[in-house]
Amino acid sequence: MTAEFSAPGQVLLSGPMPRFGLPRYLGRQVQGAPDATLGIFGHVVCPAVLSPSLLAHVPRTAIIRDFHCVTTWTAPGVHWEGWQFSDVWAAFLAELARPDVTHVMVSGHDGYRACVPLEELMRADVLLADHMNGKPLTPAHGAPLRLIAPQLYGYKNIKHLRRLELLPAPVSSRVGRLLSHPRGRVDLEERSGTGVSxxxxxxxxxxVSGYLCGARALSEHSHPITRP
Incomplete structure (x- = not known):
């Protein structure tokens, strides 16, 4: 694991980082036009579209961070490249957001979504990533654009980004409190909204061994979703 982060309860992953997630979403790999267009909705002055041409005006950033799955495995030293969320916020989203926005519902083309506190998204190492380990994101790992928040468990790192919904208060995710936590911080072991960590x-x-085998099997037999 990288030196700057100690992750309680995690074990080092052996082998390549798999595509991982809940079974209902795991087999959905988004195919289609390779652009990174994002819809901006919710508690905003007016809805908007964040296009690749607009993102091109934001400086790119690269980070190397461990990636932590809630099921206790960690992929060490993953290299991500893209745009720092706080830079994108300052350049485009701040003028759209109403003053009392506190959370963002991040949604993917595969139907999965998660509510993330804005203060977590504003950390310097949170990216809208389009490259992983020196190569463009593949469908297996969230192409064309993926949220990377290294301090949060993987279930907050949404693949196949489609829209950002700005919110004045938190909203429960579709998987509920049993399988997710409102924040999902790795260092505090916020694996679930119920029970003891x-x-x-x-x-x-x-x-976890069964989960990993199942994840790899589902990834190999996934069906594409064509993006509109």
Whole structure:
């Protein structure tokens, strides 16, 4: 693991980082036009579209961070490239957002979404990423654009970004409090919104080998979703 982050309850992943997620979303790999257009909705002055041509005006950023899955595995030293969320916010989103925005519902083309506190998104190492380990993102890892928030578990790092909905208060995700936490911070082991963290650590770890095998199998037999 990288030196700057100690992740309680995590174990080092052996082998390449898999495509991972809930079974209902895991087999959905988005195909189609390779652009990174984002719809901006919700608590805004007016809805807008953030296009690749607009993103091109924002300086690019590269980071190397460990990637932490809630099921207790960690992929060490993943190299991500893209645009710092705080830079995108300052350049485009701040003028659209109403003053009391506190959260962002981040949604992907695969139907998965997660609510993330704005203060977490404004950290310097949170990216809208389009490259992984020196290559453009593949459909397996969230092309064309993926949210990367290294301090949060993978279930907050949304693949196949489609829209950002700005919110004045948190909204529950579709998976509910059982399988997600309102913040999902790795250093505090916020694996679930219910129960004790160590219980969830134990539960996931007893099944992680099966989860990883299942994830790789589903990835190999995934079906494409054509983006509109």
């Amino acid at each position: 160590r219980f969830w650590r134990w539960m996931y770890r007893t099944q």
